[in-house]
Amino acid sequence: MSLVGEKIFMNMVNEKVGSYLIGAIFIAVIAIFFLVAPVGQDLGYHNFSDGNGFSYLPNTLNVLSNIPFFLVGLTGLVAMNRGGKQSLKLIDNNRLPYFFLFAGAVLVGVGSSYYHLIPNNETLVWDRIPMTIAFMGLYSVIISEFISVRLGKLAIIPLIVIGICSVLYWWFTEIDGVGDLRFYAVIQFFPVLTIPIILIFFRSKFDYVRGYWVLIATYVGAKIFETLDHQIHNLLIIISGHSIKHVLPAIGLYYLVASYKKRTAI
Secondary structure (H helix, E strand, C coil), rough: CCCCHHHHHHHHHHHHHHHHHHHHHHHHHHHHHHCCCCCCCCHHHHHCCCCEEECECHHHHHHHHCCHHHHHHHHHHHHCCCCHHHHCCCCCCCCHHHHHHHHHHHHHHHHHHHHHHHHHHHHHHHHHHHHHHHHHHHHHCCCCCHHHHHHHHHHHHHHHHHHHHHHHHHHHHCCCCCCCCCHHHHHHHHHHHHHHHHHCCCCCCCCCHHHHHHHHHHHHHHHHHCCCCHHHHHHCCCHHHHHHHHHHHHHHHHHHHHHHCCCCEE
């Protein structure tokens, strides 16, 4: 077998292994969904460590730390339409997922800021809907670049609709007094679990895919800082873990946007 043939064969084997792993995770997630009882929103979630306000702006740092998301998302949207050296190397015949990724980031900046002005379940809806839009946009981008452009095209609108419905489902169950976060948890964590598998076992249509790994790393770091909100605040005094949680993935997304300018099609 020639080197080219051997490489093609190994790619096929890797993709098959990756497909099996994704399928196994999907089955496990669905099984857990039905085995675990509905879980409502813990109202203690809204009690963030840093409640300090400046002038007429309550929870100042938790609000303002969302500005990077807004700016990076806007940068991505603007860069999508630039030419020359500043243009983004995207899949030209499937640009909608990139739009939802960047537009979702802009909306996260707005929605999360609104939520942190008055943290409660009602305002949390407007934080979570933009996050699902950005998540589903990113997932469709990765499907398009690593698995199939056609599949990415077919998936983007259903993914966005399902993501939004997961938040609305949680909200209406909360209203009924039997809050159920399971659907939203699936929508949030299934991409997080399967994106690394796609990056490892499938071949991108572009080089320079490091940006996706950086974004994943900053997201994981953000979840850690979110969990250690009070401890980080006690340690650093001037800023809480939750505020840092907002900034980290925005940095990761900025790195991804920058990487889109450097890469070339394979």
